[in-house]
Amino acid sequence: MSESLIEVRELTKVYGADDTEVRALDGVNVDVQRGEFVAIMGHSGSGKSTLMNILGCLDRPTGGEYILDGRDVSRLDKNELASVRNQKIGFVFQSFNLLPRMSALANVSLPMLYNGTEKLSAKDREARAAKALESVGLGNRLHHHPNQLSGGQQQRVAIARALINQPALILADEPTGNLDSKSSVDIMNILHKLHQQGTTIVMVTHETDVAAHAQRVICVKDGKVISDGRDGHSPCLGQAVGGGNETE
Amino acid sequence: MKLSEIFGTAWEGITLNKVRSFLTTLGVIIGVASVIIMLAVSAGAEAAIAEQINGLGANLIIVAPIRGVPGASRTLLLDDAIAIEKQVVGISGVTAEQLPPPQTVKANNVSLDSIPMIGTTSSFPSVRDYPVALGRYFNNDEDERKSKVVVLGSGLAKDLFGDESPLGQTVTIGTTKFTVMGVMSPKGMVADVDYDGRVYMPISIVIQKYMPTTTLGGDRVRTIYIKAESQEKIPSAIAQITSLMATRHEVPVSKPDFTVQTQQDIIATQEATTAAFRDLLAWVAGVSLVVGGIGIMNIMLVSVTERTREIGLRQALGAKPSDVLLQFLIEAVILSLVGGIVGVLSGVGGSYLFGSLGSMRTAIVPLSIPLAFGAAAAVGIFFGYYPATRAAQLDPIDALRRE
Numbered sequence: 116m117s118e119s120l121i122e123v124r125e126l127t128k129v130y131g132a133d134d135t136e137v138r139a140l141d142g143v144n145v146d147v148q149r150g151e152f153v154a155i156m157g158h159s160g161s162g163k164s165t166l167m168n169i170l171g172c173l174d175r176p177t178g179g180e181y182i183l184d185g186r187d188v189s190r191l192d193k194n195e196l197a198s199v200r201n202q203k204i205g206f207v208f209q210s211f212n213l214l215p216r217m218s219a220l221a222n223v224s225l226p227m228l229y230n231g232t233e234k235l236s237a238k239d240r241e242a243r244a245a246k247a248l249e250s251v252g253l254g255n256r257l258h259h260h261p262n263q264l265s266g267g268q269q270q271r272v273a274i275a276r277a278l279i280n281q282p283a284l285i286l287a288d289e290p291t292g293n294l295d296s297k298s299s300v301d302i303m304n305i306l307h308k309l310h311q312q313g314t315t316i317v318m319v320t321h322e323t324d325v326a327a328h329a330q331r332v333i334c335v336k337d338g339k340v341i342s343d344g345r346d347g348h349s350p351c352l353g354q355a356v357g358g359g360n361e362t363e
Numbered sequence: 364m365k366l367s368e369i370f371g372t373a374w375e376g377i378t379l380n381k382v383r384s385f386l387t388t389l390g391v392i393i394g395v396a397s398v399i400i401m402l403a404v405s406a407g408a409e410a411a412i413a414e415q416i417n418g419l420g421a422n423l424i425i426v427a428p429i430r431g432v433p434g435a436s437r438t439l440l441l442d443d444a445i446a447i448e449k450q451v452v453g454i455s456g457v458t459a460e461q462l463p464p465p466q467t468v469k470a471n472n473v474s475l476d477s478i479p480m481i482g483t484t485s486s487f488p489s490v491r492d493y494p495v496a497l498g499r500y501f502n503n504d505e506d507e508r509k510s511k512v513v514v515l516g517s518g519l520a521k522d523l524f525g526d527e528s529p530l531g532q533t534v535t536i537g538t539t540k541f542t543v544m545g546v547m548s549p550k551g552m553v554a555d556v557d558y559d560g561r562v563y564m565p566i567s568i569v570i571q572k573y574m575p576t577t578t579l580g581g582d583r584v585r586t587i588y589i590k591a592e593s594q595e596k597i598p599s600a601i602a603q604i605t606s607l608m609a610t611r612h613e614v615p616v617s618k619p620d621f622t623v624q625t626q627q628d629i630i631a632t633q634e635a636t637t638a639a640f641r642d643l644l645a646w647v648a649g650v651s652l653v654v655g656g657i658g659i660m661n662i663m664l665v666s667v668t669e670r671t672r673e674i675g676l677r678q679a680l681g682a683k684p685s686d687v688l689l690q691f692l693i694e695a696v697i698l699s700l701v702g703g704i705v706g707v708l709s710g711v712g713g714s715y716l717f718g719s720l721g722s723m724r725t726a727i728v729p730l731s732i733p734l735a736f737g738a739a740a741a742v743g744i745f746f747g748y749y750p751a752t753r754a755a756q757l758d759p760i761d762a763l764r765r766e
């Protein structure tokens with residue numbers, strides 16, 4: 116098995132056709148090593164979410180190759196993609212995406228329901244979910260529903276859910292986008308800790324202080340990677356990239 | 364995903380909006396209940412008809428005139444009954460009946476108006492399996508001699524004489540005095556006739572006193588009842604009677620002026636009319652089941668739209684299209700099965716309720732319960748499938764982006 120967890124070659128994603136054609140990704144090449152913590156930055160509309168969706172096996176590229184954990188996943192069918200998502204990937208969304216009618220425990224348990232390889236009993240699932248919630252500091256909120264939790268707490272539930280099937284990769288698309296600065300710090304501390312424990316994390320963010328937690332910043336513009344560096348100097352870090360409404 | 368877990372997930376979806384789920388199942392409940400009730404009502408009607416006709420007596424063959432058949436020269440006569448009794452083999456008795464207009468009946472100081480009369484031959488109690496309770500029926504001699512004797516229905520005897528014994532007492536019918544020879548055993552209503560409220564008298568007297576004289580000659584009777592020796596002898600008896608009657612009436616067998624029927628024939632004719640009615644009811648009930656199914660489809664489509672984001676999330680977390688499909692399909696099936704169970708219970712309850720109200724008789728058709736229940740499940744699968752495939756085909760990114 117190669118060192119790279121993610122190998123992306125000449126990846127393209129084209130929306131629409133002819134006049135309305137949008138090249139959301141235009142020849143992206145990226146490698147991510149196991150255990151890396153990578154931030155993706157770029158202006159609004161630059162293609163960050165499009166890239167994340169393909170990395171997360173939620174979408175298939177128009178062209179190019181995506182090898183995840185040694186397996187080409189760019190041409191898999193819906194069922195195979197679903198099981199790759201379940202086994203290999205944990206998602207953290209900007210808007211948390213917790214099911215409102217379920218307790219924190221039930222929300223965290225969801226990915227285990229769809230786990231085809233590791234079938235746990237209801238009791239084991241609950242124990243594991245409780246442990247995951249404890250690890251993000253919510254051991255005393257197991258039976259709270261999302262509307263009884265703060266934004267930061269909801270995002271911590273989402274992180275626990277992302278971790279529950281022990282995925283190879285955590286994908287976080289603007290995980291602090293909906294949070295105040297205090298909660299953002301909590302979330303980044305958790306991601307930082309996960310990184311130290313060896314988890315591979317790819318995160319999209321607009322905030323330079325959030326990106327500062329990553330070892331490596333990939334800067335995307337118009338569907339292309341314009342810089343990829345570990346030295347803390349990135350064109351995306353140099354300028355104010357917060358918010359999605361500025362023009363170039 | 365294990366089936367039990369899919370059930371759990373589907374159940375969560377149902378309990379998400381309890382009022383709406385209830386209203387959705389209401390369509391199925393009404394459909395299933397009406398199937399069961401409709402079938403119970405028509406089965407009850409059929410049972411009532413069969414019971415009444417069987418109540419006429421066992422192994423009966425009934426001969427009646429067809430009125431207004433072209434070329435029919437004669438109508439049913441007492442002599443026909445006598446000829447049948449003499450010539451047909453395999454029968455144990457024949458009786459003829461004639462119904463005069465109702466009369467006023469007086470006894471001591473009691474006077475009752477419009478009492479139905481019936482004239483019969485002496486074999487009436489044995490042919491019709493209707494024994495005398497007190498005293499005896501008139502015999503053939505008394506019939507032939509036109510003796511002024513009567514036998515009373517049990518209810519009429521009580522009305523006229525109270526607790527006194529009517530035997531040997533005199534009753535005045537119209538202006539003629541009759542002696543009471545016996546009282547029939549209680550029988551009640553059969554085919555809309557109150558057997559207990561009638562006066563039974565020799566048919567000879569009825570023909571002589573109450574029936575307008577016929578220009579056709581002979582003594583007209585209304586019906587001839589023939590008792591076959593056994594069930595097996597009925598077909599041969601019918602054949603003999605038919606050819607004998609055709610000869611006597613000088614009509615071809617293919618164009619008779621009379622009918623020869625068994626009780627089964629009469630039940631079958633009656634059932635043919637109720638069957639058409641029953642089929643109509645079953646269709647109406649079936650349509651209401653389909654309407655209930657459309658209600659389920661409607662709600663499931665709304666539910667899929669409302670829960671698009673949830674579907675997208677589940678897909679992101681690893682739900683396969685088949686997991687999503689089953690979740691929504693099972694949700695629809697649970698809704699319709701719960702509707703089916705409640706519908707069966709209310710259908711059975713409703714059938715008993717209608718039956719106990721008195722005016723209607725109901726008999727729950729056992730087959731209607733699995734039938735209605737199975738139909739409900741089929742409706743759930745059929746009408747749940749389309750919304751479920753819509754859910755399963757959602758694109759996870761689109762679904763997650765939807766608000």
Ligand SMILES: Nc1ncnc2c1ncn2[C@@H]1O[C@H](COP(=O)(O)OP(=O)(O)OP(=O)(O)O)[C@@H](O)[C@H]1O
Pocket residue numbers: 130131137138139157158159160161162163164165166359
């Ligand atoms: N489903 C789609 N159909 C057509 N065009 C799309 C679709 N999804 C994205 N795009 C286009 O692709 C480009 C990249 O979009 P993407 O969502 O990846 O941007 P982003 O970098 O995540 O922006 P933001 O920072 O605002 O989230 C945009 O121009 C967008 O309009």
Ligand SMILES: [Mg+2]
Pocket residue numbers: 163164165
């Ligand atoms: Mg985005």
